[in-house]
Amino acid sequence: MTTSLTCNSVRRPDGATVLEAVGEIDMSNSAAFAAALDSALDGVEGHLVVDLTGVEYLDSAGLSVLFARADRIDITATPLLAPVLTISGLTDTTTVRGLQAPADHDQ
Incomplete structure (x- = not known):
């Protein structure tokens, strides 16, 4: 059974191309990703x-897809994916933004 994943390519006003992925990336849909x-x-x-x-879940198959293209991509993620992106070493091979939780300004 294929896990739910939606990918949409958009161009930002600054001209940058962005591939937005929503859902889970795993072995069942890594080829589509x-x-x-x-x-x-x-x-x-x-x-x-x-x-x-x-993206709510990213396994080694998804990481493999990202690693194979690391020299041509920059990643924006959330703190939820920080452990897998950091431990895998992907943060050492390409730019990854958004892994830090926002500072709490109420203190």
């Missing part, structure tokens, strides 16, 4: 922004 990434990368000069802020 790779195809969406490759399609979004086609024709992009510089880096593609991969927005994982809507």
